[in-house]
Amino acid sequence: MRKTQVGIIGAGPAGLMLAHLLQRRGIESIVLESRTRKEIEGTIRAGVLEQGTVDLMNETGVGDRLMREGHFHHGIELRFNRKGHRINMHELTGGKNVTVYAQHEVIKDLVAARLNQGGEILFNVGDVSLHDVDTDSPKIRFRPDKDGEVQEIECDYIAGCDGFHGPSRPAIPASVRKEYDTVLPYGWLGILIEAPPSAPELIYTNHPRGFALVSTRSAEIQRLYIQVDPKDEIANWSDDRIWTELHARTETEDGWTLIEGPIIQKGIVSMRSFVCDPLQYGRLFLAGDAAHIVPPTGAKGLNLAVADVQVLARAFSHVYQTGDDTLLQSYSSTCLRRVWKAERFSWYMTSMLHRKAEQSPFEQQIQLAELDYVTSSEAASKSLAENYVGLPMEYEEMSGKISVNI
């Protein structure tokens, strides 16, 4: 039977960043991933990095390509009543930026770093299951290449970084786990197009026909979204229909218009808000989407995953250095404080910008008043900005008695 210190299930941002942080600390881990390297490096997801995520990537030696190819924006635009209103994040947060760099590029950088340093990622594994998580020697069983002989890895700890549908969360008994779950009545139809950017910064639009978002990927590729019914099917959306909606929702009274280009990818995603409490059971620790989901409007998903594993890596580091597991025991409560604030912010951005199918005229006016307030009051803009660029990391350490560097 193989042994490792930390068995990591899932090679998304959470699992790969955790493996990277542990490797820097001399803690051994094995990452098990059910998809192939090609699949994880090619899946289109969101693309906004908080300042703290960018700083962490730079400080830990995986930020070179990000600094060369990322787009560093000083603000975002909120658009409503056919007018644009800029929120200057840089000024409002004392110099922090909004960085646009696709999630799969982060994945490529972390996979390359891991493999270059001789770390292990087992891709394309099947039938992953967790055992004895409430004992001192938890185990992971899996089949290499999906159909090989079942193998077992004995671990000191297991990190469940396997996304919303993975096997880690269900390994916490239902009687111990409380789940907060809200399925939102909105879907996002997302497209990638070949065209130059239509605007220098991201545009979030509230429009009577529904939300729209103008984002970017590079000088040649743009990412655009429109709110649709989450049950709708992509087959109902011809390119012409998508463009008609996008134009109608984003045009301004001063004649701003979107630059079109060939649509190279399209799909619809539904959205939910979800939190599991606690994030720990015995020697199993959940991180990222395995533990919580946010709707994408606040661009928090990847950043929350990275924040979780920063806390977890410090806690593992501390226990291996000192034998004291205080930080591991407070992992769940430390993370949940930040998670709930990100849930609140993502819910706030989503409710402010989307139109419900049966929205009353009163609710519409309240939404517009909120947008007017947040774009005209410095206090309100500042609050939005500090949440958007990322709240500070909070560590629940016993005042000064524990100090851990990453």
Ligand code: APR
């Ligand atoms: N065994 C091994 N790996 C698994 C299993 C399994 N049974 N089930 C899922 N996985 C893998 C998935 O294939 C995926 O690569 O776990 C990984 C989880 O990655 P993500 O879903 O990206 O989750 P996370 O790392 O927490 O990152 C959160 O990713 O989903 C986006 O929008 C989300 O931005 C957020 C971020």
Ligand code: PHB
């Ligand atoms: C994206 O570019 O994919 C993106 C940007 C901002 C969001 C969500 C997604 O809030």
